[in-house]
Amino acid sequence: MPPQTRRRSPRRTDALTRERIVEAAVELLDATGAVGLTFRTLTDHLATGPGAIYWHVANKGELLEAATDAVVGAALGVDTSAESPPRERIRAVALALFDAIDEHPWVAAQLSAGSWQAAAPRIFESIGRQVRALGVPRGEWFTVASVLVQYILGAAAQNAANAQVLGPGVDRADALGAMAATWEELDPEDWPFTRTVAGQMAEHDDREQFLAGIDLALAGVDALHPPSDGR
Amino acid sequence: MPPQTRRRSPRRTDALTRERIVEAAVELLDATGAVGLTFRTLTDHLATGPGAIYWHVANKGELLEAATDAVVGAALGVDTSAESPPRERIRAVALALFDAIDEHPWVAAQLSAGSWQAAAPRIFESIGRQVRALGVPRGEWFTVASVLVQYILGAAAQNAANAQVLGPGVDRADALGAMAATWEELDPEDWPFTRTVAGQMAEHDDREQFLAGIDLALAGVDALHPPSDGR
DNA sequence: GACACGACTGGAACGTCGATCCAAAGTGGT
DNA sequence: ACCACTTTGGATCGACGTTCCAGTCGTGTC
Numbered sequence: 001m002p003p004q005t006r007r008r009s010p011r012r013t014d015a016l017t018r019e020r021i022v023e024a025a026v027e028l029l030d031a032t033g034a035v036g037l038t039f040r041t042l043t044d045h046l047a048t049g050p051g052a053i054y055w056h057v058a059n060k061g062e063l064l065e066a067a068t069d070a071v072v073g074a075a076l077g078v079d080t081s082a083e084s085p086p087r088e089r090i091r092a093v094a095l096a097l098f099d100a101i102d103e104h105p106w107v108a109a110q111l112s113a114g115s116w117q118a119a120a121p122r123i124f125e126s127i128g129r130q131v132r133a134l135g136v137p138r139g140e141w142f143t144v145a146s147v148l149v150q151y152i153l154g155a156a157a158q159n160a161a162n163a164q165v166l167g168p169g170v171d172r173a174d175a176l177g178a179m180a181a182t183w184e185e186l187d188p189e190d191w192p193f194t195r196t197v198a199g200q201m202a203e204h205d206d207r208e209q210f211l212a213g214i215d216l217a218l219a220g221v222d223a224l225h226p227p228s229d230g231r
Numbered sequence: 232m233p234p235q236t237r238r239r240s241p242r243r244t245d246a247l248t249r250e251r252i253v254e255a256a257v258e259l260l261d262a263t264g265a266v267g268l269t270f271r272t273l274t275d276h277l278a279t280g281p282g283a284i285y286w287h288v289a290n291k292g293e294l295l296e297a298a299t300d301a302v303v304g305a306a307l308g309v310d311t312s313a314e315s316p317p318r319e320r321i322r323a324v325a326l327a328l329f330d331a332i333d334e335h336p337w338v339a340a341q342l343s344a345g346s347w348q349a350a351a352p353r354i355f356e357s358i359g360r361q362v363r364a365l366g367v368p369r370g371e372w373f374t375v376a377s378v379l380v381q382y383i384l385g386a387a388a389q390n391a392a393n394a395q396v397l398g399p400g401v402d403r404a405d406a407l408g409a410m411a412a413t414w415e416e417l418d419p420e421d422w423p424f425t426r427t428v429a430g431q432m433a434e435h436d437d438r439e440q441f442l443a444g445i446d447l448a449l450a451g452v453d454a455l456h457p458p459s460d461g462r
Numbered sequence: 463g464a465c466a467c468g469a470c471t472g473g474a475a476c477g478t479c480g481a482t483c484c485a486a487a488g489t490g491g492t
Numbered sequence: 493a494c495c496a497c498t499t500t501g502g503a504t505c506g507a508c509g510t511t512c513c514a515g516t517c518g519t520g521t522c
Contacts, residue, residue, distance in 0.1 A: 463522105464521105464522095465520105465521090465522095466519105466520095466521090467518105467519090467520090467521105468517105468518095468519090468520105469516105469517085469518080469519100470515105470516085470517075470518095471514105471515080471516075471517090472513105472514100472515090472516105473512105473513095473514095473515100474511105474512085474513095474514105475510105475511085475512080475513105476509105476510085476511075476512095477508105477509095477510090477511105478507105478508085478509090478510105479506105479507085479508070479509100480505105480506100480507090480508100481504100481505080481506090481507105482503105482504080482505075482506105483502105483503085483504080483505095484501105484502095484503090484504105485500105485501100485502095485503105486499105486500085486501090486502105487498105487499085487500075487501105488497105488498085488499075488500090489496100489497085489498075489499095490495105490496095490497085490498100491494105491495090491496090491497105492493100492494085492495090
């Protein structure tokens with residue numbers, strides 16, 4: 001058999017870069033969710049082969065990390081309202097992260113897994129500065145900032161998970177109503193609390209409740225560390 | 232070619248049940264992490280084939296859901312200290328969940344993903360009863376309970392993620408010290424806060440900090456909803 | 463202007479995964 | 493002794509992440 005030179009499609013003229021790959025990955029993740037990003041769909045989308053992608057990116061984990069970092073960076077970047085009181089800036093940063101994760105639900109699972117390492121310091125710094133400005137005593141800076149970041153990421157992750165199990169086609173109010181109806185039919189003996197708050201769950205607004213949690217935490221900070229004692 | 236009857240290993244005498252499968256799945260998940268549970272390792276562990284497992288379980292997602300439910304149920308089941316003040320019982324439930332997720336880190340990723348649906352009502356009910364006992368006004372029951380559950384699961388998930396990226400062989404104090412050293416060398420211009428609290432991070436205790444977060448949230452509840460106004 | 467060399471590309475192939483299929487083996491009723 | 497139903501596990505499938513490598517382009521050198 002002759003050495004059979006392989007037929008090849010013409011080489012691309014526009015260079016493939018790491019940024020373009022990450023950008024395409026974010027697009028695919030947004031469009032089809034975490035399971036929608038495969039090297040097959042990615043090579044189709046970029047009209048290339050796996051080898052080209054592996055030249056710029058070590059593996060899929062690194063690609064997901066870079067995609068997560070891009071989204072988190074963009075969300076934290078809009079925080080340019082330099083002259084607001086620290087409470088307002090904490091709320092603003094928290095809401096920006098919440099909205100970013102709501103818009104890119106795959107980020108939540110990623111932050112819970114590995115890429116925490118890359119994005120966490122940026123979030124931590126952003127929140128921490130405001131914690132310091134709140135007048136929290138030095139010894140509590142790390143604890144208070146950690147608690148806030150944990151709540152923000154935890155609440156955003158669960159909100160994203162809730163939205164994702166519903167699927168994109170389902171109306172949120174309908175699904176909430178159906179779940180509330182299920183809760184109302186629980187045995188009052190075993191589920192006295194859940195049954196009672198079914199109605200409140202059906203009517204709640206996710207963003208409002210998230211902000212209520214931030215306010216609750218900030219009220220706790222005020223109560224445990226009054227602005228006078230550490231300034 | 233003759234019809235070739237297939238050689239088969241003798242059929243098992245002890246019946247395979249859904250519980251035994253879930254139990255084996257939890258063992259494998261604990262021993263080798265989330266990536267360690269495959270239908271190959273599971274069939275080897277149970278000395279069977281995939282068909283036998285699929286007879287009792289619809290798919291891998293359902294298996295993970297059942298495993299998560301088993302762990303969460305066991306953690307909530309020990310909450311039998313009926314006669315403590317509500318604050319103490321909230322702390323006890325929160326710590327039980329924190330420890331369970333610390334011991335079974337794969338539960339965190341699972342709760343952030345889909346099985347939230349199955350385990351959440353149990354957690355919600357357990358926390359919610361104590362929220363009611365705290366004297367929170369009716370209209371705030373759902374919000375306060377949600378915030379607490381979101382913080383508990385979020386903090387536990389991030390703690391588990393941190394422990395998992397380290398790997399089982401690495402000493403926690405060493406890894407924390409190394410990360411702290413990295414943080415101390417950050418540019419003070421860009422990372423004033425993170426750099427300053429590097430030392431605090433190196434010395435912090437995960438469980439203590441988690442409880443500090445619970446106390447912060449409970450202080451916030453007291454401040455925003457004093458026990459007098461809703462009792 | 464030829465030539466070589468390194469950067470970059472993409473098609474083919476590999477091993478493993480979740481899942482399905484189905485012949486065989488057990489079980490219980492008549 | 494027979495049959496219908498339940499349960500099992502080996503073979504197999506398509507899709508995934510990843511690796512391999514023949515090939516192509518751009519650029520510097522003489």
